[in-house]
Amino acid sequence: MSQDWWRHAVIYQVYVRSFADSDGDGVGDLPGIRSRLAHLRDLGVDAVWITPFYASPMADGGYDVADYRAVDPQFGDLGDVRALVDDAHALGIRVIVDIVPNHSSDRHAWFQEALAGRGRERYVFREGVGDRPPNDWESVFGGPAWTRVADGSWYLHLFAPEQPDLNWELPEVREEFRDVLRFWLDLGVDGFRVDVAHGMVKAPGLPDIGHADQLTLLGTAPLPFFDQDGVHEIHRDWRAVVDSYPGERVLVAEAWTPSAERTALYLRPDEMHQAFNFHYLTAPWDRDALRSVIDSSLAAVAPVGAPTTWVLSNHDVQRHVTRYGGGEKGVRRARAALALMLALPGSVYLYQGEELGLPEVLDLPDEVLQDPMWERSGHTERGRDGCRVPLPWTTAGPSLGFGTGGSWLPQPPEWAKLSVEAQAGDQDSMLSFYRTALRARRENPATGVTVTWVDGPEGVLWFERDGVACALNLSGAVVELPDPGPVLLASSYYGVRDGQVLLPPDTALWWRTAAEAVTSDFA
Ligand code: NOJ
Secondary structure (H helix, E strand, O other), X not given: OOOOHHHOOEEXXXXXXXXXXXXXXXXXXXXHHHHOHHHHHHHOOOEEEEOOOEEOOOOOOOOOOOXXXXXXXXXXXXXXXXXXXXXXXXXXXXXXXXXXXXXXXOOOHHHHHHHOOOOHHHEOEEOOEOOEOOOOOEOOOOOEOEEEOOOOOEEEOOOOOOOOEEOOOOHHHHXXXXXXXXXXXXXXXXXXXXXXXXXXXXXXXXXXXXXOOHHHXXXXXXXXXXOOOOHHHHHHHHHHHHHOOOOOOEEEEOOOOOOHHHHHHHHOOOOOOEEOOHHHHOOOOOHHHHHHHHHHHHHHHHHHOOOOEEEOOOOOOOOHHHHOOOHXXXXXXXXXXXXXXXXXOOEEEEEOOHHHOOOOOOOOOHHHOOOHHHHHOOOOOOOOHHHOOOOOOOOOOHHHHOOOOOOOOOOOHHHHHHOHHHHXXXXXXXXXXXXXXXXXXXXXXXXXOOOEEOOOOOOEEEEEXXXXXXXXXXXXXXXXXXXXXXXXXXXXXXXXXOOEEEEOOOOEEEEEOOOOOOOOOOO
């Protein structure tokens, strides 16, 4: 396996509950993932990131961990993790697991002890102000970030009340997590996606924010509970642990910060290897916005020598086919967005089901919703279940091949046509395009770190890197480009007339420019 593999890897996210179910209980599991590894091999990804499968009461889909060293029986056991890692490695696919250090489950032994009045310093307990919580912080899922316990004191939970925040000022907490990292590294995993990597340290004195609608500040403004400088010491400590193992194991930060520059701090050479590029994910489908976020993303990581990452969807956001307008338009844009993303230098994250062009399920009945956001928001936010509906693998059968029973969220019947089985033999399908596009990237790897913009027709995003050009037509009308010669990849059909390429709207094209690599700056 190659050196610095993570710098230009394509990493596929598996949301374990919704990928494949081996035992018919309607919930995806580890043997299910194992049984579908061939799909990932055929897609051509370098690594898989698996969301939490640890012992959990599932108050937040497993991001509430009751035992960091145990597998939830719903998902399998430690033997299944070993078998999955071995099988994936045999196919040349690395395995990244999730780690959730900001908070544990309220069922974790430590929190149970804390409720009984012992070891409370492992969490963030405070006295309130009269009948009010200790400060004005709001939970990311809505409502106050504090819950009161029987003796009248309050504990902090930036997410659900079932997810009490750990106290990272305490050496015992730090040592425990070092040990958890070693546990999974010993088992053979290739790295960790670090949940809420920007949250573990809070501003001294837990000051009020003084702003009512704090959700609007997430990822856009400085907050006393996110992106505090103190988190970096923890990351440096973790990097030393990970580096003490052979085989280039990696740390990937989930870090929502107000700017690309703040995110780059997580990527200093002795910290994390990568961070999700949420600024890219949230950019609108607009030429100038995309160009600007590409520039700022590349510029921000340049001083720290880290690769940037690109991501369009994950288990927390609306699927991008829907975000980009839905229907045929959304699918067409999603194809072009993939071509753009794979042409950029750096590493790419894919979310399960985007290779099938799955849309967000917007009409899940109220009674099946499980995301804590739904309850916590007083039924005003439907939450994230719409992007977590189990995958369709076959055109028929119970839960469309997801498993032998039902599925924990209902699949739209029309997903039969979007199943892997339906798409695999169709050369125009989204699945075929993903396979083709990933192959084109492997054959023309994005190993450089810069892009050079080319002035083209208005509304066209056009750049070159590593001897490959990529043009994406965001103008809303057909544009003419000088015929570039042999095309390496096209996201949709295009025309050629009188030596000109006719590039339809929302279509991206790659072609080879020159044998030598492009080395000029991105500005
Ligand atoms: C980020 C995870 O991606 C999300 O699903 C979870 O709810 C929060 N962190 C809390 O752990």
